[in-house]
Amino acid sequence: MNFTEQLWQDIQPIYDAILNHGFVDELMTGRLPSATFQYYIQQDALYLTDFSRALNQLAARAATADDSLQFTQFAQNAILVERGLHETYFALYDIQPETAKMPACFAYTNYLLATTSLQSVAVGAAAVLPCFWIYREVGKYIYRQAIRENPYRSWIDTYAGEAFDLSVTQMLALTDRFAEAASPVEQDRMRDAFRMASRLEWYFWNDAYTRHRWLV
């Protein structure tokens, strides 16, 4: 079993909790209230901007030009996905841009920025991997079950699509290559980072589902 396959095994309970979450279920059936989706998309616009910064941080710190180029391309795609997908929904629902990060978005973006800045590139890569991989798996899961006339169709098509699939495959190969060169201690740090970011994916959906705001 390669390193990333082990990572996926480690997060099985978290991934199951994500698939069984009301947000994912209602996105699939199209019954998710539009106010909930609006909260999600506003927070996700803030998320993807910082996610792109985190990828640029890895690009700047990568040891080779090839790895740098790869991270730069992911960083650029994150902004393009943000623009494409979000502008569709911002216009459709007449959503105002939000400037305040709610708790899960705040925790997740700060975690990614700190990890990609202060830990090794390998650990930083493991931290950004769930964003790629979980979305691909959730996207495909929803795609298989979703009815055609679903208001969230373009979200589903983006993450279940071929372009996204290719990026995820590239990111998995990169992570496996970093793991091969990493010491056992660093591999443990990679596993911890992957698990933490996976948990934060669950929290991100849960905050949207409950439309969670700062309590104080």
Ligand SMILES: Cc1ncc(CO)c(N)n1
């Ligand atoms: C929170 C979150 N994770 C992953 C993705 C995938 O791009 C996204 N858009 N938002």
Ligand SMILES: Cc1ncsc1CCO
């Ligand atoms: C992970 C990810 N999410 C949106 S864009 C992107 C990088 C794909 O190249």
